[in-house]
Amino acid sequence: MTARIEHVVVVVPARDEERVIGRCLAALQAARQAARAVLPDLSVDLVLVLDGSTDGTRAVALGHLDVRLLDLDDGSGAAAARAAGIRDALARSTADPARTWLASTDAGSDVPATWVLDQVRLADAGADAAVGTRRPGEPVAAWRAARVPGRSGRHGLGAHHGLRADAYLRAAGLGDQPGRRPEAQADAESA
Template sequence: MTATIERIVVVVPARDEAGTLSRCLESVQDAVDRAGLPATVVLVLDSCTDSSAEIAATFPEVRVTTTDFANVGRSRAWGVTHARVPAEADPDAVWLATTDADSVVPVGWLTEHLRAAEEGAHAFVGAVVPVLHELDPERRRVWMRTHPPGATVGHVHGANLGLRLSAYTAIGGFTFLETGEDVDIVGRLRERQVRIAASDAHPVVTSSRLTGRVHDGYAQYLAGLAPTAS
């Protein structure tokens, strides 16, 4: 038996994402409101040199912490630590969800995570899609051809990932990787045969930029869809 989720923690790392941060936080708050549970949203401003801090200050309901890690894995872990989950809370009843500051979550984002938890999942891997109209025509054609319905199910993205706090703690949390920290944590969950749900319902929409903050990230993947188009 698994506990019913009673509390939500959302962690959002950001590194110079002033252009998208406001819309991201607005969408997260909408998803929190729809979920209808006590929630803590933690924004980790990591090595930001833009106006992200000023934008964050306009969201008083968001817990903001500033670091200089320049490391997304460490930022996600830092965000979990600074969620300050009450000591009396059952870790099995706390749902930890992560997204990214260059992304917009749908209003049903967290309810989809909670649906999986209600069905006994200890972790959830959700879908991510780029802003298609911002891709050049060739990459858009490649994307549409290679991503029929169901193609994104099971692909791991930190922008749409969730797990019970008990599972997170049991495997030692996020490792301090500059990229791939999301794939790494799901890999360790699978090694322990943790029950993981996957769905492409309510995908998170993320940036279509072709030059990212880290090597081998989602931007590089998009760029590789049609290398000669750049």
């Protein structure tokens, strides 16, 4: 039988996202509140990993309560930033990895209010992992204009996904540690 989820860690990699990070964090805080309204014993940590940001992303994030900020100076990319955030959160946590859900979204996304609760329900039903589509937090016309048709870019690397912490640990990550990046990811980051 699958262990019920008791703790959720949401990791958001961000680099120069001053324009959209406020909406993203507000949406995540609303999703956390909605989940805790249904599951009052559920703990949900939000971790924003600043990946070499040079704009006002940090200042905007400081206006949001209960968001842990982790600073990286190297600008190593969304996947490495996400991995650093997960490592940091797991090192700080006393929760059982089998009862911990790791979720991640892109800093330019507005998650729906049920985002955390939906993932916990999937995990409690037996899922070890879940993926979803990205809802752009910036106006759709601007989001589409910044993308190259037919080519994935850096913009989707932190998009919605989640998995049990014990599965993450057994797999030694998501291929997101430096030196272990999948070729498709490395190609996207060099674009």
